[in-house]
Amino acid sequence: xxxxxxxxxxxxxxxxxxxxxxxxxxxxxxxxxxxxxxxxxxxxxxxxxxxxxxxxxxxxxxxxxxxxxxxxxxxxxxxxxxxxxxxxxxxxxxxxxxxxxxxxxxxxxxxxxxxxxxxxxxxxxxxxxxxxxxxxxxxxxxxxxxxxxxxxxxxxxxxxxxxxxxxxxxxxxxxxxxxxxxxxxxxxxxxxxxxxxxxxxxxxxxxxxxxxxxxxxxxxxxxxxxxxxxxxxxxxxxxxxxxxxxxxxxxxxxxxxxxxxxxxxxxxxxxxxxxxxxxxxxxxxxxxxxxxxxxxxxxxxxxxxxxxxxxxxxxxxxxxxxxxxxxxxxxxxxxxxxxxxxxxxxxxxxxxxxxxxxxxxxxxxxxxxxxxxxxxxxxxxxxxxxxxxxxxxxxxxxxxxxxxxxxxxxxxxxxxxxxxxxxxxxxxxxxxxxxxxxxxxxxxxxxxxxxxxxxxxxxxxxxxxxxxxxx
Amino acid sequence: xxxxxxxxxxxxxxxxxxxxxxxxxxxxxxxxxxxxxxxxxxxxxxxxxxxxxxxxxxxxxxxxxxxxxxxxxxxxxxxxxxxxxxxxxxxxxxxxxxxxxxxxxxxxxxxxxxxxxxxxxxxxxxxxxxxxxxxxxxxxxxxxxxxxxxxxxxxxxxxxxxxxxxxxxxxxxxxxxxxxxxxxxxxxxxxxxxxxxxxxxxxxxxxxxxxxxxxxxxxxxxxxxxxxxxxxxxxxxxxxxxxxxxxxxxxxxxxxxxxxxxxxxxxxxxxxxxxxxxxxxxxxxxxxxxxxxxxxxxxxxxxxxxxx
Numbered sequence: 001x002x003x004x005x006x007x008x009x010x011x012x013x014x015x016x017x018x019x020x021x022x023x024x025x026x027x028x029x030x031x032x033x034x035x036x037x038x039x040x041x042x043x044x045x046x047x048x049x050x051x052x053x054x055x056x057x058x059x060x061x062x063x064x065x066x067x068x069x070x071x072x073x074x075x076x077x078x079x080x081x082x083x084x085x086x087x088x089x090x091x092x093x094x095x096x097x098x099x100x101x102x103x104x105x106x107x108x109x110x111x112x113x114x115x116x117x118x119x120x121x122x123x124x125x126x127x128x129x130x131x132x133x134x135x136x137x138x139x140x141x142x143x144x145x146x147x148x149x150x151x152x153x154x155x156x157x158x159x160x161x162x163x164x165x166x167x168x169x170x171x172x173x174x175x176x177x178x179x180x181x182x183x184x185x186x187x188x189x190x191x192x193x194x195x196x197x198x199x200x201x202x203x204x205x206x207x208x209x210x211x212x213x214x215x216x217x218x219x220x221x222x223x224x225x226x227x228x229x230x231x232x233x234x235x236x237x238x239x240x241x242x243x244x245x246x247x248x249x250x251x252x253x254x255x256x257x258x259x260x261x262x263x264x265x266x267x268x269x270x271x272x273x274x275x276x277x278x279x280x281x282x283x284x285x286x287x288x289x290x291x292x293x294x295x296x297x298x299x300x301x302x303x304x305x306x307x308x309x310x311x312x313x314x315x316x317x318x319x320x321x322x323x324x325x326x327x328x329x330x331x332x333x334x335x336x337x338x339x340x341x342x343x344x345x346x347x348x349x350x351x352x353x354x355x356x357x358x359x360x361x362x363x364x365x366x367x368x369x370x371x372x373x374x375x376x377x378x379x380x381x382x383x384x385x386x387x388x389x390x391x392x393x394x395x396x397x398x399x400x401x402x403x404x405x406x407x408x409x410x411x412x413x414x415x416x417x418x419x420x421x422x423x424x425x426x427x428x429x430x431x432x433x434x435x436x437x438x439x440x441x442x443x444x445x446x447x448x449x450x451x452x453x454x455x456x457x458x459x460x461x462x463x464x465x466x467x468x469x470x471x
Numbered sequence: 472x473x474x475x476x477x478x479x480x481x482x483x484x485x486x487x488x489x490x491x492x493x494x495x496x497x498x499x500x501x502x503x504x505x506x507x508x509x510x511x512x513x514x515x516x517x518x519x520x521x522x523x524x525x526x527x528x529x530x531x532x533x534x535x536x537x538x539x540x541x542x543x544x545x546x547x548x549x550x551x552x553x554x555x556x557x558x559x560x561x562x563x564x565x566x567x568x569x570x571x572x573x574x575x576x577x578x579x580x581x582x583x584x585x586x587x588x589x590x591x592x593x594x595x596x597x598x599x600x601x602x603x604x605x606x607x608x609x610x611x612x613x614x615x616x617x618x619x620x621x622x623x624x625x626x627x628x629x630x631x632x633x634x635x636x637x638x639x640x641x642x643x644x645x646x647x648x649x650x651x652x653x654x655x656x657x658x659x660x661x662x663x664x665x666x667x668x669x670x671x672x673x674x675x676x677x678x679x680x681x682x683x684x685x686x687x688x689x690x691x692x693x694x695x696x697x698x699x700x701x702x703x704x705x706x707x708x709x710x711x712x713x714x715x716x717x718x719x720x721x722x723x724x725x726x727x728x729x730x731x732x733x734x735x736x737x738x739x740x741x742x743x744x745x746x747x748x749x750x751x752x753x754x755x756x757x758x759x760x761x762x763x764x765x766x767x768x769x770x771x772x773x774x775x776x777x778x779x
Contacts, residue, residue, distance in 0.1 A: 195564045261564065268525050341733065356736045381733045382740030408743055411750075414712065431711065431746035 037151050040114060041136045050157025051109035051133075055102055057095050061111040061137065062087050063295040064149060067165060068158040075105055080256070080348060082289065083297065084367055085360035088351045095119075099126035109155060113138040114229070139294045140229050142209035148294060165296060172299040173213055176306050179313060180215025187309045189216040190240060190277070192252035192260030193232050193292075198240060205231035207253070207291045210298060214305035219243050231292070241271055249309060250277035255288035256347070284308045287345040297345075300373060304343050311340050322459035329371040329393035330458065331402070332378040335409060338465055344377040362391040369393070383408050400428050400452035402461060403436040410468040412439055420448055427452045441467045512584045514547040515539060515770060516575050518603055519592040521552030522723040523560045531721040531757025535592055538763045539770050547584070551575040553599055572606045580615045586777055590622035590770045592720050592757070595672040596629055597665045622773035625756075625765060630671045637765075638672075638679045644761035646685060648716070648754075655711040657686045659701055660718035661730045661738060664691025676718075686710075689718060690738075692729050698741060705747065712748045715739060721755040 035047035055076035056062040062077045066084050074087075079094045081087040093102050095116050102110060103126075110132055117124050117136050127134050135155060139148040146166055153162030180186075189211060193201050200220040201207045208218055220243075223233035240247075252260025261269075263283040272278050286308065290301030307314040315337035320330060335341075346359040357379050360367060365375055375391055378384045383405055386392070397405075406412070415438045427433040433450055436442050441464050444450055517536045522528050532550075540548040551572045552558050561567040570578065572589070579587055589607050593600050607621045627637040649658055662673050673696060677689045688708075690701035705713065715738055717726040730738050731751035739749050756762045 265523075265525055265564070339733070353736075380735055382735040382737065382744070383733075385735075404744070407746075408740065411748075413748055429744075429746045435746075435748065 035154055037135065037154050039135045039151070040138055041117060043136070045133060045135050045155070047109075047133065047155060051107075051155055053105070053107045054109045054111065054156065055093055055105065055107040056111045057093060057116055058111065058113045058138075059083075059087075060293045060295050061113070061152070062090075063293075063297070064152055065111075065156065067296050068153060068156060068161050070156055070158065073156065075107060076102065082346050082348050082350070083295075085346070085351070085358070088348070095123050099123050099130075102127060103130050103132065107132060110134045111152075112136050139206075140231055141204045142206045143204070145206070145294055145298075169296050169299055173302055176299075176302050177213045180213065180306060180310065183215050183310055183313065186215055186217050187248040188219050188246050189249045189251055189309070190219050190243070190247045190275075192250070192266075195252070195259060195261045195265075198235055198237055198260075199226065200233050200235040202231050202233045205233075205292075206294060206298065207231075210291055210302045210305055211251075213302050214309055216249070216305065216309050219246050237269075237271070241274055244274040245276055247275050247277045248280075249282045249284065250275060251284050251286055251305070251308065253288040253291060254285040255292075259288065260285070284342075286342070289345050290343070300343060307340065315340055317462060317465075320458045320462075322457065322462070324458055325455050326397045326402075326458050326461045327393065328384070328391065328395050328397055329375060331397050331405065331461065332384055332393075333371055333374040334458075334461060334465070335383045335405060336374045336377045336381075339381070339383070339409065341377055341381055341383075343373045344380040357386060361389055362386055363389045365391050365393060396455040397461070398452060399442060399450065399454050399456055400433070402456055402464065403427075403433045403442060403452075404429055406436055406441055406464055406468060407432045409465075410470075412436065412441070412469065415439060419444075421450050422448045423450055423452065426450075439467075439469070511586065512547075512582075513545065513586040513588075514549060514579050514584045515543055515588045515590055516549045516551055516572065516579065517590050517592060518551045518553060518572050519720060520599060521554045521557035521561070521569065522721045523557050523564070524721070524723050524727075525565070527721045527723050527755060531755035532592065535720075535757050535763045535766050538767050539590065542767050543770065543774070546588070547579075549575050549579065553603065572603055573609075576606065576610050576615065580610070585617040587616050587619050588622060588770060588773045588777065589620070590766065590773060591624050592766060593624040594662070594718065594720065594756070595626050595665070595667075595669045596624050597663075597667040597669045600624055600669075601667075618777045620773045620776045622769045625762065625769075626672050626676070630669050630675060632671075632675060635675070635679060638675060639683075640765055641676070641762070642679045642683050642685070644759060644765055645680075645687070645756075646683070647761045648752075648759050649685065649687065650714055650752075652686050652714075655709065656714070657688065657705065657708065657710040657712070658714045658716055659705075659738070659742075660687060660689045660716050661725070662689055662691040662694075662718040663725065664694025666694065670694040673718075692725055698738060701738075702742070702745060705742075705745075710747070712750075713742055714750045714752055715742075716752045717755055719755055720757045722753045722758075723755070726751075726753055726755070 037045045039045055052073050053075050054065060054070065054073050056065055056074060057078045059078055059080050059082065062081055063083050065074055066087055071086060074090055076093045077087050077090040079092040110127055112124060112134060114136055124134055137148055137151060139145045149162050149166060153159045191201050191207055191211060193199050200223045202223060202225045203221050211218055220235050223235050226232050226234050250266060252266060262285060266272060266283050267278055277283060286304055290297055290304055317334060317337055350359055359376060365372055371393060379386060412435050414435060417438055419438055421434060421437060421444060424430045427450060437444060437450065517539055519532050536548065536550060550569060552569045553571060555571065558569050558571060561569055591600055591603055604621060607619060610616065611619050625641055664670060664673065673689050673691050673694065680687045688701065688704050690696045690698055715730050717730060719725060728734060728737065731753060734740060739751055742749050
C-alpha cells in the first residue's frame with residue numbers, strides 16, 4: 001500500500017515537473033508531443049521534450065548516450081558498464097532489483113532492450129505503471145544500427161551530434177573497406193560466437209558485416225539463426241570440420257555474454273587439428289564488446305578484425321615518416337603494431353584494480369585522441385608507461401626510454417661479451433642499456449657513449465625493432 | 472508466456488539428461504574393477520581446485536590423480552573440483568562433468584562405499600582446505616561411511632614452524648625442477664597467497680629454501696611476500712636473471728597472466744622493468760613427478776589412518 005502511494009506521489013511529481021518544463025517560455029523548446037519514436041517492440045513513444053533524466057539499463061545504450069554527449073543527462077546506468085570509464089562511476093541499477101529504486105530517481109526515460117522485456121516483464125510493467133517512459137531498443141542487424149542511433153538521438157535531442165558521429169563512423173568503416181577491397185586472395189574465416197555447440201553468427205549480424213568490411217570471407221554464410229531475431233546461428237562440429245581445409249583464420253569472440261573458446265582450448269578439441277587455421281596457428285580471440293555490441297566502437301572492432309586478417313597491411317609500420325623525431329604516441333602505435341597486440345578493451349574487473357594505470361585516466365589523452373587505443377593498449381601491456389596521470393604524447397622519445405621499451409618487447413638475454421659504456425651512470429636503468437647494447441640492438445658512439453638523453457628518429461627506432469630477437 | 476516456460480524447461484531437461492550421463496559414467500567406472508565385497512568397498516576422492524585449461528588439467532591434475540589410482544589399485548579413485556566456476560565452465564564448454572566434493576561424497580555414499588580417503592592436491596592448508604574439511608566433517612557427523620579420512624595438503628595439515636618435515640620433502644621435490652643456474656641467476660616461485668593464517672607457509676618455504684642453500688625465493692600474488700618484497704630480495708641478492716615458476720599445482724590463469732602475461736602488472740613485466748632478464752616456466756607443480764610422489768605418500772598416510 002505504501003509503495004502504491006509512493007508511486008502515485010512520484011508520478012504526480014513527475015507529471016508536474018514535466019508539464020512545468022513544457023510550459024516554460026523557451027523559444028528553442030520543441031512543440032508539445034513533437035518527439036515521436038517507435039521502439040523495437042512496436043510501441044509509439046511520445047515525448048514533450050528531449051529526455052533530461054535518463055536511466056540506461058543496457059551497456060551499449062549507455063556507451064552511445066555518452067558518445068552523443070549526454071554525460072549530464074544520464075542519471076543511472078546498468079551494473080555491467082565498462083566504457084567509457086566515466087560510465088562506471090554513474091549510479092548503477094539492476095533490472096533484477098527493485099523497480100522502486102529507479103522510480104525514486106524520477107527518470108524521464110528508461111532505456112531497455114528486448115532481452116530485459118522478455119526476462120523481466122514485471123519489472124518493466126512496474127515502471128510503465130508508474131508512468132515512466134520505457135523505450136526498448138536493440139539493432140539485431142547491422143543495417144539497423146544507424147536507425148537505432150537516430151532514435152536515441154531523437155529521444156535526447158542530439159540529432160546533429162548523432163549525424164556527425166554516424167558520418168565519422170561510416171568514414172572509418174569505408175576507409176577499412178577501401179583498403180581490404182584491394183587485397184587478394186581474401187582470407188576465409190570461421191567466426192565462433194559461443195563455445196557451447198560451436199555456434200556462429202547469422203549472415204546479417206553485426207559481426208558478419210564487420211568481418212566482410214575487414215576483408216574476411218565468412219565460411220559459415222549458410223548458418224541459420226538459433227531463433228527468430230537472434231544473431232547467433234547454429235553450426236556445430238560436423239559442419240566446421242567439413243570446411244576444415246577452407247578455414248584460413250579461426251576467430252572466437254571473447255567476453256561475458258556470448259563467448260567462444262580460447263585459442264588454447266580450440267587447438268586441442270578433438271579433430272580440430274584438421275582445420276587449416278589450427279594447423280597454421282591462426283586462432284584469435286576478439287572482444288565481443290568491439291564486434292557484437294552496437295556502439296561506435298564497432299569501427300575499432302572492424303579495424304581489429306582487419307589487423308588479425310591482414311597484419312602485413314594494417315600493422316604495417318611503413319606509413320610513419322622515417323626522418324622525423326619519434327614521439328611517444330608514435331612509439332605506442334609502433335609497438336602495438338610490432339607485437340600485433342589486440343586493442344585493449346576494459347572489463348568491469350579492470351576498474352577494480354588498485355595499482356598501475358587505470359584505463360582512460362591519462363588527462364592528456366582524451367577518448368577521441370587519434371592514438372587513444374594504441375596508447376592504452378601499449379600501456380596496459382606494460383610496453384610503455386605514463387608519468388602519473390600524464391602520457392605526454394608529443395614528447396620526443398629518448399634513447400634511454402627506447403632501450404627500456406625494446407627490452408620489454410622481446411626476450412633479450414645476456415651475452416658473454418664485455419662492453420664499456422662511459423656514460424652508463426647517466427642511464428635510468430643502466431643494466432637494460434647494457435643488455436640492449438650487448439645485443440647490438442642500439443649501439444654506442446665512437447667515444448663509447450650511449451647518449452641516453454638523445455632523441456631518436458622513426459627510422460632508428462624501426463631499425464632497432466628489426467634487430468630484436470624473434471619469438 | 473509459452474516462450475518463458477521453454478526457458479525454464481529446456482535447462483531443466485538438459486540438466487536431467489546431463490545428470491543421467493554422469494550417473495551412467497560412474498557406473499561404467501565402477502564396473503571396470505572387480506566388484507569388492509560390500510563391507511570393504513573403498514574409494515579415494517582426489518580433490519583439487521580445478522582448471523579450465525585442458526592441457527594443464529591433463530598435465531597437472533590428471534597425472535597426479537593417475538599416480539594415486541595406479542598406486543592404490545584396490546581403491547576406486549574419483550575426482551572432485553572445489554571451484555564451482557570451473558565446474559560450470561567445463562560442463563557448458565566441454566560437456567565435462569566434474570563433481571564438487573559434496574556431490575562426489577554423496578555419490579560414494581549412495582553407491583555403498585564404506586571406507587573413503589579424501590586427498591586434497593592443495594599446496595597449503597588454507598581456506599580451500601578449511602572448506603573441504605568442513606564438508607568431510609559433515610559426512611563424518613552424518614556417519615555416511617564406516618571410515619572417512621582427510622589427507623593433508625602438500626605442506627601439511629597446519630603450518631607449524633617446529634615441524635618442517637613436509638616442507639623439507641617439498642623443497643627436495645622442487646629441487647628436481649630447478650634449471651642449472653649460474654652465478655647471479657635465481658628462481659622466483661610464485662605462490663597464490665592468502666589472508667588466511669596459513670600464508671605463513673610461504674615465508675617458511677623461503678626459510679627452508681635458504682637453509683637448503685638453493686638459489687630460489689618465494690613470493691605470492693595475493694599474500695606476503697609481495698612482489699615488492701621479492702624485488703627487494705632480488706636487489707639484495709644482486710641477481711640479474713630470474714626464472715619465474717608457479718608454486719601452484721596448475722599453470723593456469725595466474726601463471727599465464729599474473730606471472731608471465733604481457734600485462735602492465737605481471738611479474739614478468741614488473742621484473743623486466745627493473746632490468747632483470749626473465750624466463751617464465753609455464754608448468755605447474757602437478758607436472759613434477761617428485762611432487763606427485765608426495766601426494767601419493769600423503770594418500771598412503773591417510774589410508775594408514777583408516778585402519779586405526
